[in-house]
Amino acid sequence: MPVLVFDLDDTLYPELSYVHSGFRAVAAFLSPLLGVPAETLAAGIIAEEAAQGRGQVFDNVLRQHGHWSKALVAACLRAYRQHLPTFSLYSDAERCLTRFADWPLYLVTDGHKEVQARKVAALGLAGRVRHAYLTNRYGRHRAKPDPHVFQLICRREKVEPNQVIYVGDNVRKDFVGIKPLGFRTVRILRGNYAHYEADAAHEADRRIHSLDELTAEFVADLLR
Ligand SMILES: [Mg+2]
Missing domain, CATH: 1.10.150 (DNA polymerase; domain 1)
Known part of the structure; x- marks a missing residue:
């Protein structure tokens, strides 16, 4: 899967x-x-x-x-x-995580590890993904675009990179390190990088405006 x-x-x-x-x-x-x-x-x-x-x-x-x-x-x-944050998921993210609840789901995020861990907890994500990889826990050099934790996911799931899809917004670092290894990439156009034009090496395989576009058919087509 x-x-x-x-x-x-x-x-x-x-x-x-x-x-x-x-x-x-x-x-x-x-x-x-x-x-x-x-x-x-x-x-x-x-x-x-x-x-x-x-x-x-x-x-x-x-x-x-x-x-x-x-x-x-x-x-x-x-x-x-x-601080203990009070905030919530995007509504399309909420629907997406529910839609794919039976799939193997993971998070990969950079940043201060304790801060990121508090966000994961406050958003109720710990119980909804198999693991939240905070790259900071593996050393600063493991931050994206380093592919290390993505390779850990492959090992854990016993799959090849071409069966793994990463969805991110930061076109500067989210895709460039993992694409050459065969990981599939989806860029969501929002946040600070929504209007950033990237070269081919940094751009994702697909662009979406909402996580509602991420369906089983979309995934099947991307993995083809
Ligand atoms: Mg981001």
Whole structure:
């Protein structure tokens, strides 16, 4: 039976919803220190991120309130990374996981391993996939495009790469490492890379706009 492997961020849920959930946790933490209501702070952090990006968001907000310190920025980052997120799957992801519930399903995701593990738990995915591979657990060099964990999936399922489909959104790294080995690839056009034009080596075998397009017939055609 074919094996379906999914990326996590922006493939199964909107990453920005996790980011905003984290910002609300940071706002709740900072509110008593700054004497500003948490809702006001959260709105300010979200606006700052939208304008300037994520890199310096806590520095900028603390400076705006006259409370910048290296220690407080670090504390904000901890509050963000350790928060228990409240967010949910894309509705088409929910339907897709239900549709293929009897198939061998996996996740492969890069990023901070504890953060990613909390997302998997909060989204209720642990019970819906055979295993969530957090590449970070195998070392930074195993992040995509490295094919290592995909090869672990083949070994575990006793299948060749041409029976394994990876669905992801990040055309820069999701497909380029595994395509030469024969893995089949599907790009979902959403998130930051939705409009990114890639060369042939980076582009997936198929592009879809919704996981509703991923059906048993679609898979059979892709594996042909
Ligand atoms: Mg992604």
